[in-house]
Amino acid sequence: MKKVFFSVLVVAISWIACTSPTSPTAPEATEYPTFTALTAEGQLLLKDSSLLPIPHYGDTSYLFLYLIRHCEKETQPDNPPLSTMGQARAERIGRMLDNAVIDRLCATNTKRTIQTAEAIKYWAGDPAIETFPVEAQSDWLLENLQNRGGRRLLYVGHVNSIPALLNQLTQSKKYQNIPDPEYNHFYVVATKGIGQTEVLELRY
Numbered sequence: 233m234k235k236v237f238f239s240v241l242v243v244a245i246s247w248i249a250c251t252s253p254t255s256p257t258a259p260e261a262t263e264y265p266t267f268t269a270l271t272a273e274g275q276l277l278l279k280d281s282s283l284l285p286i287p288h289y290g291d292t293s294y295l296f297l298y299l300i301r302h303c304e305k306e307t308q309p310d311n312p313p314l315s316t317m318g319q320a321r322a323e324r325i326g327r328m329l330d331n332a333v334i335d336r337l338c339a340t341n342t343k344r345t346i347q348t349a350e351a352i353k354y355w356a357g358d359p360a361i362e363t364f365p366v367e368a369q370s371d372w373l374l375e376n377l378q379n380r381g382g383r384r385l386l387y388v389g390h391v392n393s394i395p396a397l398l399n400q401l402t403q404s405k406k407y408q409n410i411p412d413p414e415y416n417h418f419y420v421v422a423t424k425g426i427g428q429t430e431v432l433e434l435r436y
Contacts, residue, residue: 266435267418270298270332276420276434287422287430292382297421298334299387299394300325301410302344303351313343321415322351328436329386330355339388340366348388356386366393373397377425394419401429 274289304318
């Protein structure tokens, strides 16, 4: 009887060890470079003071896109504007892009995206702001791909519209929605067309 009890105990302990939530090795979170400025020469100044060049920068067969989510918004449900924290963040990213060459600012036609673009506009050499409904994003992209010319566009979008644009460009499902609490994602895209795209993912 003691042998039977001991065998059952060993099996039970082994099962607990195998099914314990702490036993599998948790996947490590991906670390993305943190940038502090974008230079006129198309290089990203990183937090560790190193420089990361934008691929193909200066090649007029490419279109260059800088993609960011709008900054923090008020809690009201219907087309909320930026909150005080969001306005401060928009000012911060604007300062970081002070020396960047941006030909046009683009944003969906919501208060929070337009206000984010307006804060950047003040620092980025006063480029024009183009707005469009988020439903028109795919058509907007295809139109700009036809007129690449080495142009550099900054697009202010949303948690779902930015991954959708990246997946369209890369012909993949790699990019998931940006987590709602996260506002510090920054994507740099060099593209010659659908499926001919390189993406740098950073934080700021």
